Amino acid sequence: MIGIKAIGSYIASNRVSNIARKQDAGKDEAFIRDKIGFESLAKRDAGQETSDLCVAAHEALKAQPAFDGSAIDCLIVCTQNPDAHGLPHTSAVVHRKLGLGHDVACFDISLGCSGYVYGLSMITAFMAANSLRSGLLFTADPYSKIIDQQDWDTELLFGDAATVTWLGEEPVYRCRPAMFGTDGSLGHSISVAERGGRLKMLGSNVFKFSMTEVPAQIQRYLEREGLSQDDIDLFLLHQGSRFIVDNLARKLGLPPEKAPFEAGQTGNTVSSSLPLLLENRLSSPPARILLSGFGVGLSWATMALESLIDTHNTTRG
Structure with missing residues (x-):
């Protein structure tokens, strides 16, 4: 595997x-x-x-x-x-x-x-x-x-x-099948219009999308995989901003400790935000983690990770 x-x-x-x-x-x-x-x-x-x-x-x-x-x-x-x-x-x-x-x-x-x-x-x-x-x-x-x-x-x-x-x-972790979403009609919300151009972002579009499409996909994903929120030990959400992470957690009914914001000293590191969060969990891996990435595209994706190592570093089987 x-x-x-x-x-x-x-x-x-x-x-x-x-x-x-x-x-x-x-x-x-x-x-x-x-x-x-x-x-x-x-x-x-x-x-x-x-x-x-x-x-x-x-x-x-x-x-x-x-x-x-x-x-x-x-x-x-x-x-x-x-x-x-x-x-x-x-x-x-x-x-x-x-x-x-x-x-x-x-x-x-x-x-x-x-x-x-x-x-x-x-x-x-x-x-x-x-x-x-x-x-x-x-x-x-x-x-x-x-x-x-x-x-x-x-x-x-x-x-x-x-x-x-x-x-x-x-x-340490196996990857369960993921779920994906795209809305190209809103791609202009985070974009560079021309070669050598600068990034432009429509924050209201991004926030609305983050509060609607993302939690809806997470719920559909859990249903598809036969999981409940209680089956997930940790929700690692893309660190777009503290406001987005905190509001997503509230939208999903999660306590802050299950959906941490840890990018206060680094900023939004785009595709690196989720692995930076995950890196700190590999030495003592939670049994099941849900990853949710969302942004440019507009694009969003959800995946569950399942630990194959228990707390005593023995294979689960």
Whole structure:
């Protein structure tokens, strides 16, 4: 069975304080802390490419004692902000920088905040279909490449980070089948209109979609999978803002501890927000986690993860 074995991450080391910029942004401190939720944002160094963020996340993964980089036979990068103009594909650039062998399947997928759920579904199916045994799923979307620093509707939200999820046999978590949704008619709600342009976002559209389509899909997913909310130990929701996470939790009737907001010092890291949340749970894995990613597209996706390791590190069977 192919599933999640470990996660490595890299959060850009530079920090920009939203609190310090509150007057420039025309916001008060309570709004930044309680609504946006991002007190500071992680920002990449000038010249630091998407592939560089991926390589830094891989360095963290290499610290895992069981990780064997020589066995990698699949590498996928989820990004909508690739190196240069996307030629060659960023996964090939990462492949070169990691010095991997030639017998490795490499490709990119272009998705934003739903990308981790899509990516898990794609890489597990791709590996199983092609008898691959050890794969890497990278997420890296440095939105600092496309942000207008004078647009406070976006400048206060996004941080730069990358993650890499190692998938293979004898995993910590298996991925149950996912559920997906798309509304391309609202794609203009989070968009870059032209090559070299800046990100524009219609916040009211995004919030309304987050409060309607996302909880409805979560409920349909639980029904389809024969699960109740009580069967889920932890709901990991895309960290779009504290306001969105808190209101989604209330909409679903969840206590705050079951739907945490933990991005206050990093910002919305797009496709990396879910694996950053999940990374901290792998050492003592909850039995069942629900992932919900939603955003650019508009796109949304839900997946349940089931632990194959009990608290005493023995296989459940």
